[in-house]
Amino acid sequence: xxxxxxxxxxxxxxxxxxxxxxxxxxxxxxxxxxxxxxxxxxxxxxxxxxxxxxxxxxxxxxxxxxxxxxxxxxxxxxxxxxxxxxxxxxxxxxxxxxxxxxxxxxxxxxxxxxxxxxxxxxxxxxx
Ligand code: HEM
Numbered sequence: 001x002x003x004x005x006x007x008x009x010x011x012x013x014x015x016x017x018x019x020x021x022x023x024x025x026x027x028x029x030x031x032x033x034x035x036x037x038x039x040x041x042x043x044x045x046x047x048x049x050x051x052x053x054x055x056x057x058x059x060x061x062x063x064x065x066x067x068x069x070x071x072x073x074x075x076x077x078x079x080x081x082x083x084x085x086x087x088x089x090x091x092x093x094x095x096x097x098x099x100x101x102x103x104x105x106x107x108x109x110x111x112x113x114x115x116x117x118x119x120x121x122x123x124x125x126x127x
Pocket of ligand 1: 030
């Protein structure tokens with residue numbers, strides 16, 4: 001298996017990920033009911049985000065936390081949801097790619113999800 005080398009590779013991971021995510025018992029409803037996602041319009045945004053993370057490009061300028069804070073207000077994103085999201089993302093990456101960028105994508109998926117959990121579910125409680 002080869003490493004993630006291009007935006008096309010990122011798009012391949014994301015297509016496979018959202019195919020799983022849409023059907024997932026625990027988190028599927030976010031994508032089908034809370035904010036119905038149309039992959040044709042969403043994939044370019046999400047691919048740009050990951051291109052920025054993995055290849056230090058400058059194509060993504062939105063505030064990912066604000067997007068998810070909005071979703072969280074419509075329907076709470078719990079730690080269990082985030083854990084399931086990470087599990088699916090890691091499984092998907094492992095099914096398609098292996099190497100430094102693949103490892104980096106898994107590590108960033110974990111760390112951003114951890115940060116999201118703190119910001120959505122803990123911020124303001126201890127301060
Ligand atoms: C349970 C966990 C999560 C759920 C349910 C979720 C759900 C969603 C939904 C419904 C959207 C579409 C929002 C919209 O169009 O208004 C979205 C967008 C997005 N998500 Fe997530 N998400 C989760 C975790 C994550 C994590 C951990 C990351 C990053 C590592 C991430 C990255 C993104 C990005 C980059 C977008 C595109 C935002 C944009 O339009 O610019 N998500 N997510």
